[in-house]
Amino acid sequence: MMNERSDIYPDFEDEQDKACEDATSEREYASLDQAFEAHRIPMENRDLIRRAVALAGVERYTGTASYIKAHRNDGGPTLRIHYGYTNGFRSADEAASLGDGVQPWRSARTKLWGISHPVNRTSSRAGGQKQVRRDYGVCPECFTTYHPNGTCGCV
Structure with a gap:
């Protein structure tokens, strides 16, 4: 094609x-x-x-x-x-x-x-490379995803 x-x-x-x-x-x-x-x-x-x-x-x-x-x-x-x-x-x-x-x-x-x-x-614009999502974990208190700096929504 x-x-x-x-x-x-x-x-x-x-x-x-x-x-x-x-x-x-x-x-x-x-x-x-x-x-x-x-x-x-x-x-x-x-x-x-x-x-x-x-x-x-x-x-x-x-x-x-x-x-x-x-x-x-x-x-x-x-x-x-x-x-x-x-x-x-x-x-x-x-x-x-x-x-x-x-x-x-x-x-x-x-x-x-x-x-x-x-x-x-130019790969990212062409769709060749995808952005990597990191898993920073979930807060056991408020159940939101931790931010990269280690904080969450309940702090």
Whole structure:
């Protein structure tokens, strides 16, 4: 099932980066692993990203302040690898072919698609992570739940 999630994974910064691209310098990386380390990409995301760059036929990597650019050897759109998502896939089918559980979403980049990584900073908004409720116990006098500071309604 395809989800249109550009509202959850805004890549409006990509548009800002286009305007600033000439003014800023890109760093060239010798390898994808070097780029991962420079951008502090979580280990849990690296396998999916490796599959994505292999599928896209990436020949070299550069980086901006906010993402890794994976340049395709056929001159196609670059994959932009962020902490929690990658965009730049030519079609939803290309993105979905990365494996089970990958749900492509439309990128703000014209006619391109993106995917979410297993670890991302937007999971709670997307419903991926749930808030943990702690059990602080119940007061035997008033039968209300204790507050985190150990007090209840009868104090």
